[in-house]
Amino acid sequence: MDEPISPGDRPAMGRSPGISEPAPPAAPSAPVRAPSLRRWLASPLALAPLILLGLVVAVLAIASEGQYFGLSFWGPVWEFIPTDPAGSTYGIALFALGTAITAGIALILASGLSLAIAIALTTYLPPRTGRILTTLTDLLAGIPSVVYGIWGFVVLAPYFASTVEPNLRNALGWLPGFGGPESAIGGGTGLLLGIFILTLMVIPLTTAVMRESLRSVPRDVVEAGLALGATPWEVVRRVRLRVARRGLWGAVFLGFGRAIGESVALAMVLGNTIQYPPSIYGGSYTIASFIFTQLDSAFFYPELLRALVEFALVILLITIAFNLLGQRAVSGVRTRTVPGAGGRA
Amino acid sequence: MSLPSLPSAPLGDLRGSAARWRRRHLLDRAMRWGLPLALLVVLFPLFDMIYWIAVRALPTFTWATLTTDQVGLGGGLYAMIVGSFTLLALATGFAAAVGIAAGMYTAEYAPPSIARWARVAGNLLAGIPAIVLGYFGYYALVLYTHWGYTTLAGGITLGVFMVPFVYRTADLAFANVPSEQREAALAMGARPGQYLVRVALPIALPAILSGVFLAMAIGLGETAPLLYTAGWSSTPVAGLFQPTSFLTGAIWNFYDYPSTEGSFQALAFQAAFLLLILVIGLNVVVQAVAERYRRRTRGMMA
Amino acid sequence: MTGPEPGPVGPEPILSVRHLSVRAPNRTILDDVSLDFCDREVAAIIGPSGCGKTTLVRSLNRMTEVAPGVRIEGSVRYRGEEIYDPRVNPVLVRQRIGMVFQRPVPFPLSIYENVAFGLRLQGIEEAEVDRTVRRSLEQAGLWKELDGDVERSGLTLSGGQQQRLCIARALAVKPRVLLLDEPAASLDPTATQRIEELIFDLRKEYAVIIVTHNMQQAARIANRTAFLYQGRLIEYSDTHQLFENPREKLTESYVTGRFG
Numbered sequence: 001m002d003e004p005i006s007p008g009d010r011p012a013m014g015r016s017p018g019i020s021e022p023a024p025p026a027a028p029s030a031p032v033r034a035p036s037l038r039r040w041l042a043s044p045l046a047l048a049p050l051i052l053l054g055l056v057v058a059v060l061a062i063a064s065e066g067q068y069f070g071l072s073f074w075g076p077v078w079e080f081i082p083t084d085p086a087g088s089t090y091g092i093a094l095f096a097l098g099t100a101i102t103a104g105i106a107l108i109l110a111s112g113l114s115l116a117i118a119i120a121l122t123t124y125l126p127p128r129t130g131r132i133l134t135t136l137t138d139l140l141a142g143i144p145s146v147v148y149g150i151w152g153f154v155v156l157a158p159y160f161a162s163t164v165e166p167n168l169r170n171a172l173g174w175l176p177g178f179g180g181p182e183s184a185i186g187g188g189t190g191l192l193l194g195i196f197i198l199t200l201m202v203i204p205l206t207t208a209v210m211r212e213s214l215r216s217v218p219r220d221v222v223e224a225g226l227a228l229g230a231t232p233w234e235v236v237r238r239v240r241l242r243v244a245r246r247g248l249w250g251a252v253f254l255g256f257g258r259a260i261g262e263s264v265a266l267a268m269v270l271g272n273t274i275q276y277p278p279s280i281y282g283g284s285y286t287i288a289s290f291i292f293t294q295l296d297s298a299f300f301y302p303e304l305l306r307a308l309v310e311f312a313l314v315i316l317l318i319t320i321a322f323n324l325l326g327q328r329a330v331s332g333v334r335t336r337t338v339p340g341a342g343g344r345a
Numbered sequence: 346m347s348l349p350s351l352p353s354a355p356l357g358d359l360r361g362s363a364a365r366w367r368r369r370h371l372l373d374r375a376m377r378w379g380l381p382l383a384l385l386v387v388l389f390p391l392f393d394m395i396y397w398i399a400v401r402a403l404p405t406f407t408w409a410t411l412t413t414d415q416v417g418l419g420g421g422l423y424a425m426i427v428g429s430f431t432l433l434a435l436a437t438g439f440a441a442a443v444g445i446a447a448g449m450y451t452a453e454y455a456p457p458s459i460a461r462w463a464r465v466a467g468n469l470l471a472g473i474p475a476i477v478l479g480y481f482g483y484y485a486l487v488l489y490t491h492w493g494y495t496t497l498a499g500g501i502t503l504g505v506f507m508v509p510f511v512y513r514t515a516d517l518a519f520a521n522v523p524s525e526q527r528e529a530a531l532a533m534g535a536r537p538g539q540y541l542v543r544v545a546l547p548i549a550l551p552a553i554l555s556g557v558f559l560a561m562a563i564g565l566g567e568t569a570p571l572l573y574t575a576g577w578s579s580t581p582v583a584g585l586f587q588p589t590s591f592l593t594g595a596i597w598n599f600y601d602y603p604s605t606e607g608s609f610q611a612l613a614f615q616a617a618f619l620l621l622i623l624v625i626g627l628n629v630v631v632q633a634v635a636e637r638y639r640r641r642t643r644g645m646m647a
Numbered sequence: 648m649t650g651p652e653p654g655p656v657g658p659e660p661i662l663s664v665r666h667l668s669v670r671a672p673n674r675t676i677l678d679d680v681s682l683d684f685c686d687r688e689v690a691a692i693i694g695p696s697g698c699g700k701t702t703l704v705r706s707l708n709r710m711t712e713v714a715p716g717v718r719i720e721g722s723v724r725y726r727g728e729e730i731y732d733p734r735v736n737p738v739l740v741r742q743r744i745g746m747v748f749q750r751p752v753p754f755p756l757s758i759y760e761n762v763a764f765g766l767r768l769q770g771i772e773e774a775e776v777d778r779t780v781r782r783s784l785e786q787a788g789l790w791k792e793l794d795g796d797v798e799r800s801g802l803t804l805s806g807g808q809q810q811r812l813c814i815a816r817a818l819a820v821k822p823r824v825l826l827l828d829e830p831a832a833s834l835d836p837t838a839t840q841r842i843e844e845l846i847f848d849l850r851k852e853y854a855v856i857i858v859t860h861n862m863q864q865a866a867r868i869a870n871r872t873a874f875l876y877q878g879r880l881i882e883y884s885d886t887h888q889l890f891e892n893p894r895e896k897l898t899e900s901y902v903t904g905r906f907g
């Protein structure tokens with residue numbers, strides 16, 4: 001199903017979790033065979049990524065000691081009492097809720113925009129324009145999280161507080177979560193700004209994967225649709241999207257893995273409040289942004305550290321799960337944005 | 346092209362209704378002009394961000410910003426620049442050594458089943474949230490070793506973070522070396538090791554380098570793996586086992602100070618500006634190297 | 648340079664090509680080709696590989712412009728109407744001039760939905776879709792062969808069946824002209840024979856233009872044959888004449904197998 005794509009077509013910026021590359025060309029007819037001893041030494045090296053991954057999981061698992069994976073761990077109460085760290089309650093639910101809201105909504109927005117961009121790039125825009133625009137969207141991926149954060153906090157938050165949020169409240173106040181008293185609107189940091197920033201941060205990844213998925217739809221199939229008298233849009237809707245749908249879902253999974261892991265930027269714009277968010281304007285925390293802001297105080301409280309490590313373990317396992325799903329879905333889609341790097345988007 | 350302007354007969358012998366055809370046509374037009382608007386939605390914030398960061402950073406950005414230490418509420422970024430590059434050098438050394446070796450072995454030696462697992466793991470490693478790696482580094486390299494916050498711990502943690510980006514490029518770069526090259530070299534009696542070093546490596550090198558630069562661009566912008574491993578210090582890094590400051594840390598530490606001139610917040614914006622320039626510059630290098638690599642392999646296949 | 652005179656082709660050609668040139672940035676793919684095609688006839692286009700056969704047929708229903716980077720000059724008239732007129736929407740052209748490609752490309756849909764594809768676009772009502780799908784599949788000889796089991800995925804068919812599915816899919820749109828670009832190139836002899844029989848039937852209702860590199864095939868099924876060489880139309884005439892008594896030296900050496 002994939003059309004041959006030259007290995008190093010275009011480079012891209014930024015990081016993104018993996019797209020599994022299709023297995024490189026199977027062993028050539030004259031495979032290199034090192035002496036067996038060296039081959040045995042080689043295995044751990046080939047497995048270095050696996051070993052590192054295992055090491056990270058193992059260290060966190062050991063550090064957490066599994067002590068707080070109890071009932072209250074999954075509960076909504078976070079009550080840290082410095083004088084009685086052992087008697088404190090370390091519940092993850094409110095942070096999980098913050099993660100679900102920000103990552104979930106950001107992902108829906110990012111997927112929609114990315115799909116639109118990917119279709120425009122693969123179907124409608126002339127190739128040269130498309131290449132320039134692709135470079136620019138890829139640029140978005142290369143911008144450091146903290147830079148998004150400071151821009152969001154210093155430049156956007158006041159604007160959100162003065163203009164965006166009051167207008168949104170007036171226009172959509174009847175929608176649950178968008179209304180509330182005037183006092184619901186604070187200094188501009190909060191879920192809305194967090195979702196906005198996170199959407200921008202996820203878009204380069206989802207766009208790249210969706211773009212390559214659509215691009216890997218064989219030319220013949222697209223032409224067959226056109227030859228039957230379909231408009232380009234009809235070919236997109238009835239043929240391209242259908243043929244590419246695994247890769248498109250893969251983009252969503254990979255994007256979710258990315259979104260729930262973001263910490264710094266959200267720690268700067270999400271309003272850092274442990275609460276059941278009263279509205280979209282309210283402050284919140286995600287698991288990742290919370291553990292990012294708390295570690296320094298954990299130094300003195302082993303119990304607190306363990307709880308935070310367990311939080312880290314939870315998002316680690318969730319990202320691994322989503323990245324596995326995403327990888328499975330996009331296997332066979334080649335990203336061509338980096339020399340040979342199937343995985344870079 | 347104009348509206349349906351249903352051509353007169355005989356081309357006009359249309360099946361289905363003209364109204365329907367007009368709808369189909371208009372929908373296609375709407376998509377042609379509407380979908381690219383999504384690009385604007387995305388690119389406008391990008392330019393807005395670059396604009397505002399430049400506006401906030403440039404008025405107070407002087408040569409001294411790059412060459413003086415942070416003093417009191419102001420000063421320059423010297424310590425953070427030195428710290429960032431020290432950390433990046435350590436991390437790049439680690440990531441390049443592990444990533445290139447692992448990539449070479451995955452592509453050239455590993456049996457297919459092992460190679461598959463290694464690739465999956467490489468992709469998963471790239472997806473680990475940066476803050477989770479920060480916790481890993483904190484526990485393993487700060488607490489467990491009793492080093493405390495050190496430049497070395499920060500460098501290694503950042504290196505682990507960068508490994509998969511080097512690894513994946515290296516793996517594919519070696520796998521993409523045309524098999525004729527391999528056969529020719531082996532047929533001439535080269536030993537596999539000689540083939541790897543004398544033939545495969547030079548061909549794959551530009552691609553690998555672009556992977557390394559890419560990893561550097563990514564690593565330079567990370568905060569979470571460093572905050573709880575490298576610590577902080579307002580003077581330039583004094584040794585591998587001393588803590589250090591770094592550019593992203595400057596932003597995180599100073600971003601929410603009130604913005605009066607010469608304040609910490611200005612320092613944060615200056616750091617952000619510098620980071621943007623460095624990261625964009627590195628990516629331009631990546632593109633240039635990749636372009637060269639593409640030309641070379643094209644020539645080779647032709 | 649003008650090509651050879653288009654041969655006399657009966658009262659009213661359904662497609663007439665005049666001075667058609669297709670140029671890529673650094674070369675000319677088709678050079679000033681002029682010829683007419685008639686309704687209810689099969690015309691074959693032969694010539695060595697790379698001579699521009701595919702480009703020619705793709706230019707007849709404006710598929711050439713789908714791939715960027717080529718320039719098209721000249722005129723193609725469908726029943727007197729210029730299909731390259733800027734006011735003409737290529738989608739409408741392709742509804743009237745259908746095309747089947749060298750490699751069968753079923754959509755990942757059921758056999759039924761593959762054939763119904765073009766009809767659904769036109770918003771044709773269900774009962775008529777049903778009738779048309781069935782008739783198209785019958786015409787392509789698939790209905791009986793599949794025993795009416797049309798809910799399977801089109802991808803489960805054999806190569807020959809897939810190609811006939813693609814032909815049925817093109818027929819369902821009820822084009823007046825059917826372009827076939829080496830439809831049997833990837834098929835075994837039995838499947839090829841079935842396709843040839845099908846084409847033979849189709850000429851009762853359609854103008855069929857078929858590209859083939861198989862001269863025997865052209866001789867078997869075509870009323871007229873055009874010989875292309877290096878982007879130029881060398882000869883276009885009655886099939887028997889072209890094979891048995893070619894006017895041009897080049898044609899003669901090609902049909903006698905001296906090159907190509």
Ligand SMILES: Nc1ncnc2c1ncn2[C@@H]1O[C@H](COP(=O)(O)OP(=O)(O)O)[C@@H](O)[C@H]1O
Binds near residue numbers: 672695697703717
């Ligand atoms: N879009 C294009 N750009 C550049 N060259 C092309 C393009 N399409 C076809 N060609 C070239 O035109 C020549 C004729 O191609 P084609 O029409 O496919 O020949 P045939 O079908 O007779 O084998 C080939 O050499 C091909 O490489």
Ligand SMILES: [Mg+2]
Binds near residue numbers: 701
């Ligand atoms: Mg051809």
